[in-house]
Amino acid sequence: MDMTGFTGMVDGWEERVRGMLGGSAVPGLAEGRMRVLGAGMDSVALLVEGGGGEFVVRLPKGRDGAEGVAREARVLPELGERVSLPIPRFAFLAGNPLGPGECCVYAAVPGESLGADEWRERGMLADDAVAGAVGRFIDEVQGFPVGRAMELGVPVRDMRGEFAEDLESVRAQVVPLLSERVGRALVERWEGYLAEAGNFGYTPTVMHGDVSLDHLLVTGNRVSGVIDFGDLQIGDPDFDLCYLFMGAGAEFVGRVQDRRGRAFDERLRRKLVFWACADSAIDALHGIEHGMVEFTEWSVRRIGVALQEFGGQAGVL
Template identity: 25%
Template sequence: MLITKLHDAEPDFDTRQVRLMIADQFPAWAGLPLEPVSSSGTDNVMLTLGDRLVVRLPRTAAAVPSISKEWKYPRLLGPQLPAPVPIPLAQGTSGRGYPWPWTVSGWLEGENPSPGHAYGTGLAIDLANFIRALHAADVGNEAAAGPLQSYRGGQLASRDAPTRSAIAKCAGLLDVPLVAAVWDAARDVAEGDGARVWIHTDLQPGNLLIANGRLAGVLDWGGLAIGDPAVDLIVAWNLLEGEGRTAFREAVGVDRATWERGRAWALSIGVIAYPYYVHTNPALARVSKYQIEQVVADISRTA
């Protein structure tokens, strides 16, 4: 089965090649069932291997540096966090026509939550507690540079030009003048005070697992960085609804400027993703549209 592409820069490869790579490099797992995972993720292809493992393969060269981060940091941060994170068990190398390193991790049970579903306050508080624990984890001697420097989590002002460009691309999809006016209001907020913490950078429904309405796991640590804690607040608008968002804000305990920067990040991320993925990744497009609508409604209520 050919792997469906999301980006022009992706190589052609299929599940047969992945089976051969596993057999070549990890013969103990040869012969286990291998099935593509339906995911809103954009950087990696994921396939289940048996019923306890998952294979992750970068889609583009730009995603390759995340392999080293996912190998090192989740095993260090995981014990400090109140919900499970995937820990890589093995790292593969290029082969059989596939050009980059890849990983095999343990499979975490759960399902992705749905944007706007009324889960009550339990999930919202779980998310707030997870974020507080991540942001409180010691960064040690790590610096916000190299692989730990992200295009998310820096100065919000740097998002202005790409956000405005993306809003223009939403013509025919969204009310462009309204969204542009909301972006003007959203970005008019104080920048952070320079404090830098561990940030996941992509807390959205496709990277979260729930069980019985509570947080059961946080996936995809390839975007892990050191930066502005506001960027992890995007989950308030890409997943939660009114009651949950209120409970989340109270539990996460950030000041007003940080909260409003998080809202601006949610709008920027949403409008950049929406036109790019509207035809190729319907799950992520739905999340992006929801977060745009939530920020627009939120700011319109307070205007």
């Protein structure tokens, strides 16, 4: 979730970041042109043009983001040897001038981040070669040895336990903000996901955890790199299709699955629909817990939209 529109930068952020870069081993980096690339729940990304190239600075906003950067620093060097697309290769870590832990700096991964409309305009969502590249990347990440990932600190996700716990919080804090019809439809989807034993019969794998169109960088009409590994985790491999389903649609996910030699069956579709609907509810929880009124209101509206768009719940809005 890109939260750039809901995230304010702390006063004096640019001076602090330049001070940090001034202590690095990359000459001229501190004097480069700097702009905000985007922001998520856990970190802010800046693009710095200087030091003989373009560099990305990712700055954690809290403890979770700091843990993610530290985990990436351990995992990405080994993962980078296994994947066929360029991914971030950290030039260095440094004390985070805007928050806890360390921030990371790396040479910009080639390509640009595009929205779904631009992917569609370039014909990429209908391109089997693009679907094949995305599917191959997912398989390469999921082929990383689980035991080694655990040694490197990649967390194991209990999908059933986490979503059961989230449901209790959603009932208490989010459902009261919804219309009766939307709240009922959301809870029914949630309970249906938890009740279907087959949803939890998967073999855990390493997952990128956030394979979305904006994290698949594009050059021309091909995927040229992948970014944002802060959500690396071990869990249900189907979850790596969740944000593609939300952003690119069922047809593209089906194309990816076909290129992987895997089915896009009704069970997978139901899982993806649930995750798409639950995503906005969990965002709303985050907004409530952190006092982000505007973001909470936006997320609450998105729940009804998601139920209608992905779940076929006619008339929920």
